[in-house]
Amino acid sequence: MKALQFDRFGSPDVIVLRDVPQPEPGPGQIRIAVRACGLTPADWHVVDGLLADQLPPLPRGLGLEVAGTVDALGDGVDGVRIGDRVFGPATFDGPTAGAAEYALMPAWAHIPDGVTAEQAAALPMAAETAWRALDDLGIQPGELLLVHGAGTTVGEAAVRFARHRGIRVIATAGPTRAAALEELGAQVTGYGEGMAERVSALAGGRVDRALDTAPTGGRIDRADQPSPAGGSLPALIELTGDPDRVLTVSDFAAAAGLGVRITTEIRYDKMDEFARLAGEGILAVPVARTYTLEQIQEAAELSQSRRPGGKLLLVL
Structure with missing residues (x-):
């Protein structure tokens, strides 16, 4: 699969697009075929070395929030089936993360009817x-x-x-x-x-x-x-x-x-509530622009300008 990776810390210039093996879901995880991946300031912090001493060795991926279609289930997963549309956080402690053709998710919610994958990927x-x-x-x-x-x-x-x-x-x-x-x-x-x-x-x-x-x-x-x-x-x-x-x-x-x-303790126990509120039109995050994986440098430049005008997404 194609995925964005970096094997040294620094500016977004260190990010490269590579062909790598698909990740396999562990217990309690699912794998999705990614349709959209949200970009956040946290991505550039991680690329720059944030959490470097708390995560496995490089290479690593980027992209912390995703939406797509369930492709594989890890042991112990229930309440979701192959082919379901879901959104949520991507794992980022392995060689790839959300900015890839396939990604692993430790938590998720079903995308409500009437909400696109792009709109859902902007939320988590x-x-x-x-x-x-x-x-x-x-x-x-x-x-x-x-x-x-x-x-x-x-x-x-x-x-x-x-x-x-x-x-x-x-x-x-x-x-x-x-x-x-x-x-x-x-x-x-x-x-x-x-x-x-x-x-x-x-x-x-x-x-x-x-x-x-x-x-x-x-x-x-x-x-x-x-x-x-x-x-x-x-x-x-x-x-x-x-x-x-x-x-x-x-x-x-x-x-x-x-x-x-x-506040620093990230918790995704309200994903179903976010899905409900998105379905009711109460929760929405404006999407400013979309990019392909190949356009990551252009996306990073706008994101780091602090004037993106909304969420920036990678779409696949």
Whole structure:
């Protein structure tokens, strides 16, 4: 099969397209014929060496979220059959991952009727991160949440989930996604100078909780790559009155010095719920562009520009 791999750490230039053996599903896993694979900032972090000391030796693949058709079942798997359409996370601890003609999955859900494989492949990481962040923040129905960076895929998913839970939302975003966020029921204001004052005016004072999903440009695990002066986290602390009421999913280095909360324990136990919400039109992640495996360098360049305008997908 064709798969994207890298056998040394570095920039996306180290990624190559190769012919490699198909992976075999282990106990509790399924194998799918991949129809679409979502690209995320985490892919470039992994290629750059994130988790290098926690994973087997190189070569390794990339692509952490996929959708496709079930092709093989590992021991102990039930509730799914060969030929079913599914989506979810891909394994990435072997020589290949989701950016391949076939991929292994440790968790999955059926793709609802009316949802394409491309739309489904855009969901897993954004939905999981946003759902987990809201749970960890402890925001309650009727409270006021600030989502900073709501134009990102995680940020928009957080707005969608929050509104579905009955939470009031103020969102910061650029002009590209502002109208869409307003349609979801959020009050929207822009980034940049005066952001805290504008949010405070919309809130009539402080907000109850703040979620930071804005990209920093550095690797989230690198203490030597924090955003300048903590990025927007000091403003979010000011707007909530307490660093414990602020959670970031993107600026871990700055959070450590400011007492801001982070969330790192990825869990995919809500995949069926994500599928249900996607089928009902409550959950969706905008797809900006699609690429072939051969176009990985072009996709990486746009992804790393921090201006993708939505999810970038590899389609097969």
